[in-house]
Amino acid sequence: MTGFILYYLTAFLASSAVIPSNVGIQSVAGQYLLGLGIGDITGPVVETNMMGYASLAQTDTGLHMRQRSRVFIVAEQDTPSNRILFINADIAMGDTGVRRSIVSNVTAQFPGIYTNENIAFVGTHQHSGVGGYLENLLPQLTSLGYVAATADAIVQGTVLAVQRAHDSLAPGKLSLGNVTVLNANINRSPSAYLANPAEERARYEFDQDKDLTLLRFDDNSGNARGFLSFFAVHGTSLYENNTLISGDNKGMAAYLYEAMVEPDVMPGNTTFIAGFTQSNVGDTSPNTLGAFCESPGEPYDGMPCDFDHSTCGGTVEQCHGRGPGFQISDFASNEIIAQLQMEGAQTVMDSTNRTSVTGAVRSVHVYLDMANHTFTLPNGTSVQTCPAAMGFAFAGGTTDGPGAFDFIQGDNSSQPQNPFWELVKNFVTPPPSAAQIACQDPKPILLNTGFATLPYNWSPSTVDIQMLRVGQLVMLIMPGELTTMSGRRIREAVRAKLISSGVLDNSAYVVIAGPANTYAHYVATLEEYGVQRYEGASTIFGQYTLDAYIDKYSSLVPFIADTVTGTPASDAAPPEQTSKAISLQSPVVFDAAPFGSHFGAVQTDVSSTPYEAGQTVFATFVGANPRNNLRLEGTFLSIDRLVSGQWQMFKSDSHPSTTYSWVQTSTILGNSQVNITWTIESGTPSGTYRIRYFGDSKPLIGSISSFTGQSSNFTVL
Ligand SMILES: *[C@@H]1O[C@H](CO)[C@@H](O)[C@H](O)[C@H]1NC(C)=O
Ligand SMILES: *[C@@H]1O[C@H](CO)[C@@H](O)[C@H](O)[C@H]1NC(C)=O
Ligand SMILES: *[C@@H]1O[C@H](CO)[C@@H](O)[C@H](O)[C@H]1NC(C)=O
Ligand SMILES: *[C@@H]1O[C@H](CO)[C@@H](O)[C@H](O)[C@H]1NC(C)=O
Ligand SMILES: *[C@@H]1O[C@H](CO)[C@@H](O)[C@H](O)[C@H]1NC(C)=O
Ligand SMILES: *[C@@H]1O[C@H](CO)[C@@H](O)[C@H](O)[C@H]1NC(C)=O
Ligand SMILES: *[C@@H]1O[C@H](CO)[C@@H](O)[C@H](O)[C@H]1NC(C)=O
Ligand SMILES: *[C@@H]1O[C@H](CO)[C@@H](O)[C@H](O)[C@H]1NC(C)=O
Ligand SMILES: *[C@@H]1O[C@H](CO)[C@@H](O)[C@H](O)[C@H]1NC(C)=O
Ligand SMILES: *[C@@H]1O[C@H](CO)[C@@H](O)[C@H](O)[C@H]1NC(C)=O
Numbered sequence: 001m002t003g004f005i006l007y008y009l010t011a012f013l014a015s016s017a018v019i020p021s022n023v024g025i026q027s028v029a030g031q032y033l034l035g036l037g038i039g040d041i042t043g044p045v046v047e048t049n050m051m052g053y054a055s056l057a058q059t060d061t062g063l064h065m066r067q068r069s070r071v072f073i074v075a076e077q078d079t080p081s082n083r084i085l086f087i088n089a090d091i092a093m094g095d096t097g098v099r100r101s102i103v104s105n106v107t108a109q110f111p112g113i114y115t116n117e118n119i120a121f122v123g124t125h126q127h128s129g130v131g132g133y134l135e136n137l138l139p140q141l142t143s144l145g146y147v148a149a150t151a152d153a154i155v156q157g158t159v160l161a162v163q164r165a166h167d168s169l170a171p172g173k174l175s176l177g178n179v180t181v182l183n184a185n186i187n188r189s190p191s192a193y194l195a196n197p198a199e200e201r202a203r204y205e206f207d208q209d210k211d212l213t214l215l216r217f218d219d220n221s222g223n224a225r226g227f228l229s230f231f232a233v234h235g236t237s238l239y240e241n242n243t244l245i246s247g248d249n250k251g252m253a254a255y256l257y258e259a260m261v262e263p264d265v266m267p268g269n270t271t272f273i274a275g276f277t278q279s280n281v282g283d284t285s286p287n288t289l290g291a292f293c294e295s296p297g298e299p300y301d302g303m304p305c306d307f308d309h310s311t312c313g314g315t316v317e318q319c320h321g322r323g324p325g326f327q328i329s330d331f332a333s334n335e336i337i338a339q340l341q342m343e344g345a346q347t348v349m350d351s352t353n354r355t356s357v358t359g360a361v362r363s364v365h366v367y368l369d370m371a372n373h374t375f376t377l378p379n380g381t382s383v384q385t386c387p388a389a390m391g392f393a394f395a396g397g398t399t400d401g402p403g404a405f406d407f408i409q410g411d412n413s414s415q416p417q418n419p420f421w422e423l424v425k426n427f428v429t430p431p432p433s434a435a436q437i438a439c440q441d442p443k444p445i446l447l448n449t450g451f452a453t454l455p456y457n458w459s460p461s462t463v464d465i466q467m468l469r470v471g472q473l474v475m476l477i478m479p480g481e482l483t484t485m486s487g488r489r490i491r492e493a494v495r496a497k498l499i500s501s502g503v504l505d506n507s508a509y510v511v512i513a514g515p516a517n518t519y520a521h522y523v524a525t526l527e528e529y530g531v532q533r534y535e536g537a538s539t540i541f542g543q544y545t546l547d548a549y550i551d552k553y554s555s556l557v558p559f560i561a562d563t564v565t566g567t568p569a570s571d572a573a574p575p576e577q578t579s580k581a582i583s584l585q586s587p588v589v590f591d592a593a594p595f596g597s598h599f600g601a602v603q604t605d606v607s608s609t610p611y612e613a614g615q616t617v618f619a620t621f622v623g624a625n626p627r628n629n630l631r632l633e634g635t636f637l638s639i640d641r642l643v644s645g646q647w648q649m650f651k652s653d654s655h656p657s658t659t660y661s662w663v664q665t666s667t668i669l670g671n672s673q674v675n676i677t678w679t680i681e682s683g684t685p686s687g688t689y690r691i692r693y694f695g696d697s698k699p700l701i702g703s704i705s706s707f708t709g710q711s712s713n714f715t716v717l
Helices: 096-109 138-143 148-167 248-261 330-350 392-396 419-427 434-440 484-500 526-531 545-555
Strands: 017-020 032-040 046-051 059-063 068-076 083-089 119-123 170-182 211-219 224-230 273-277 290-293 319-322 361-369 374-376 382-384 445-447 462-470 473-477 509-513 602-604 616-623 637-643 646-652 658-666 671-679 687-697 705-710 714-716
Touching: 032 148, 032 211, 032 224, 032 273, 068 148, 068 248, 068 273, 068 361, 083 148, 083 273, 083 361, 083 462, 096 119, 096 148, 119 473, 170 330, 211 330, 224 330, 224 509, 248 273, 248 330, 273 330, 361 545, 374 545, 434 445, 462 545, 473 484, 484 509, 484 545, 526 545, 616 687, 637 658, 671 687
Parallel strands: 083 119, 224 273, 473 509
Antiparallel strands: 017 170, 032 068, 032 170, 046 059, 059 658, 068 083, 170 211, 211 224, 290 319, 361 462, 374 382, 462 473, 602 616, 616 671, 637 646, 637 687, 658 671, 687 705, 687 714
8 A cells, every 4th residue: 555646747759678588388188178258346436535544534426447357267177176366356456255245245246166276366466446345453543444345346346357357257268478568667765675695686687577477268169268477566546635536557458458359349348357466566666757846945946865764855755756758647647557558469460479378277375364473484583473563664654655654643633634544543453562573674664554353353363275287387375465585485485385396397477466454564575675675665574475375375275286185284264353443434425416407408518519539528417416326337427429310328437538426516405516527539430419317316205216318419519
């Protein structure tokens, strides 16, 4: 979780630089059953805190693009019980409670086929989605507790995506490639990265991973059905002040790719599924211009922030990262970072030299209690992890979002700002013991969350350790955000173990997917931990967190071999907490149209003057609260085009060219207004168009009913 706000301007536009670097041979024989599916997981788009920046002020007011889960199933054709189900959800991070619900639903529908072991629930780590779905208390602070509607939408849409993927199972083949994508990420904590040994750093050209790895799904005739790609870049292209629900750069990349393949199909309805999965994202930033001081009137205004501390004049608040579209808008930056990933994926999809994927499909999953986990380092020293704790630098935030969580302001009893914090602060984290201080050293402890279990657990203690194998490709499904060097170390260690133990030959290819399953914050290297920037301060289980994961994932390698005997030992599953969750979000009371008007009535109509590409058409309507009906798989708006005397839906609420926003104009009278905009793309056919608004109103007594509003016709030249 991070954040950022961009302010003042310099001119720059990232050039698209994609260097193909893959080798190998075209895939041949089909030996897998493949299934792909997509589902709408968009929770309430208004009056709900957004997830990622952990900013109390970031309450959603509408929709830019819907959030989706994309599901990828691979089974062995000969032994279909050997299968994996990979969920790439357009949310900030996986979560224990949501995963529990998905697993329980899917395993009940498909007993013995999908299991707790073979279902991976991975978040894209975007920061502009609907919040409130996480089970542990700490990430609920800014969302005023748990929001069941958000979690339910994620579960429902993901289950639908699973059903669609399952229904689409068909023989096919897989192939693998990679490409170097430049200008799409930078390291936002280079001073921590520099603490890693010089000889280790010398092995890498960059202080970030620039490779995008792609697994292509083909049917048996060689027609592409979709792909799963892995690339590390934070989903923080959209600013912390954006309040329209969106998918950030990975959601946008998926849209761009799917729309390119099936341009005439509405978003979310394509059969081609583009998976842009997050990887070792910890210290990455899409704000590729770097971090600068936004300090008007100060001599350092416009200068780069302090290198070691990301401060301007001694404080973090004015230090902000800048994206490539800085001069234009955060939405422009978002599209550039999305486009770079999309083009990288296209390069691998189109290349003739991907490696054919062959071999067994396997999965392994265990729970690991990371509090006080004792294990042996490769050098023979026995060490242990610690119960969770957040360091002081955690509250300092990052250059993507200075000062995450408003603990200090929220704790100001003379002017309480966060009612949820006011409620739970009575359960404030207990003071750390001498043992905990020593264990977490050199981290100064701000929040001793591992010992905070009231009213329910603040941080996870037990995490999901999971690996999926498809032939020579091994996916480490990680319960947190690994920094660049952490990712390199664990990939290398697991790959070495795969080869040394004879599970795979030299073709072994290891990738990281996360934050997945359980959100256990960050994973920095031992050396980066010593520096205690945000990522180190947020490495919750102490300095040996990474080494514990390397040890555990490596130890599970035998369980993804061709021949597996026995099952690995597992700690107990984490306790269910959702039933204890506190929610302060109030329900919709009622909607009413102003006297003499009706729901859907046009308040501001489109212009009768013809429009041209690049212009924004908008209309406002008498509205009702969109929380009454999330319209999953549907739309709150349509831009219709008149074709041969018939109206056809041309754009939905999920096209990035449209926005839907809602504002309550009177709480007492229940009045509200909806504003729909469409920025006309170049290449839009000239002709007659109209805007429609689909709403649902809740009377004081009685049930919710739907209505439609409609603008006048307008002309696009
Ligand atoms: C967000 O902040 C940026 C930078 O200050 C500003 O340009 C932009 O207009 C803001 N966006 C919104 C939606 O307020
Ligand atoms: C990219 O693919 C090539 C060929 O398989 C491989 O040698 C290389 O290690 C891959 N790059 C990464 C970062 O995995
Ligand atoms: C699974 O979820 C779907 C959609 O939310 C629901 O209709 C169905 O009843 C659930 N099934 C089980 C077995 O929980
Ligand atoms: C998606 O396709 C289904 C089935 O064809 C259709 O009912 C639905 O309206 C489509 N959704 C959108 C947003 O066009
Ligand atoms: C792989 O394919 C890409 C794109 O088609 C090409 O640019 C690259 O040189 C190829 N690499 C090898 C090693 O053949
Ligand atoms: C971890 O050890 C501490 C003592 O250092 C103890 O208080 C705590 O209960 C232990 N936690 C767990 C989950 O075992
Ligand atoms: C093993 O490595 C750890 C961590 O780097 C170090 O603290 C310890 O001293 C080493 N032990 C030996 C025996 O070298
Ligand atoms: C509480 O915060 C407000 C500003 O947010 C400040 O004016 C006031 O002095 C603070 N009170 C205390 C007791 O710190
Ligand atoms: C609706 O949105 C457009 C485009 O952003 C804006 O110009 C207009 O002021 C908005 N109207 C209302 C009533 O919010
Ligand atoms: C909009 O166009 C349709 C189709 O041509 C026509 O039936 C309708 O009367 C038009 N509406 C207005 C207000 O002109």
